[in-house]
Amino acid sequence: MISRMDRLPTTEAAVAACRAIADEYAREMEVTHDIGADQTSRRTAAGVGVTIDPDGSLPHEAFVEFGGSPRVTVRLYPEDDALIAVEGVECPDIPRDDVPAFLRSVFGRLAYVKARRFPPGYFLVVPLPGDRTHKEYMPLISLSPWLSSRVR
Template sequence: MPRAVLPTTQAAVAAATAVAERHGRQVTATHDIGDDQTFAGLHRPGAAPGPQSGTDWTHQDLTGVPHEALLEFGGVPTVSARLFDHDEVKVTVDGVAFEDVPRDSLPAFLDAVWSGLAHTRIHRFPPGLTLKVAVPGESTYSELVLRATPWINRIAR
């Protein structure tokens, strides 16, 4: 199944919300819009429009306005997704942060977690625990678990 193309943060928020609703999860969304609100706006030269720069929002192309969002999903495991302006998503699953999830893969990643395709691997040497999320049609995402929770212990293989 080809993954959906999500060209904007709003499209990704809508797709993630639809997946959450399909799995019976509550979603709380917080949006940061504009150069003065987003992380991306802090790093762009001349980013803040206003009287000093002679730029007026009413005459600008609004597709260039940075938009970031934080999605928090109810239920077990605890899941949150921080969508950044430049196609970056940080998904945290029960305290384990996945920093490298592409925005287009977010809905499939969430579906995999809630469909039971996430599991942990115990390593004997060096000792450790890894959370793996197997997204169908994509590579498996893996991150080191620093603190085991009851949910993480329950999905051990």
């Protein structure tokens, strides 16, 4: 088990952490790897046939999709951050080291939706270790059945 104190120095280490969480919560998981500057999403300026960065490194990006409800996807970027989507609600710029804790909060039913009266709207709130939370605004239209069941 990977604790919150463990660093995830590479994309492959983060994928391994996601696999452990998928096993822990009995979820199916599919992974797609993009390796090389010409394949990763943030390296669109890479020339044709250029696979390494100017510093000689080979960037590695992964897209992880979990089965079951809620629908969760994780895009792990080479720059030590991730984009996590929960039921279509995108949570950008999650530090790669926080990905396991974020997933445990979602799959462990700690994440919830906070309703706001004025102006009307909702926030997906995901508790993280150390009294931190990640909050993401959601428009009124985007409430899936899973998100609706988590409203507080």
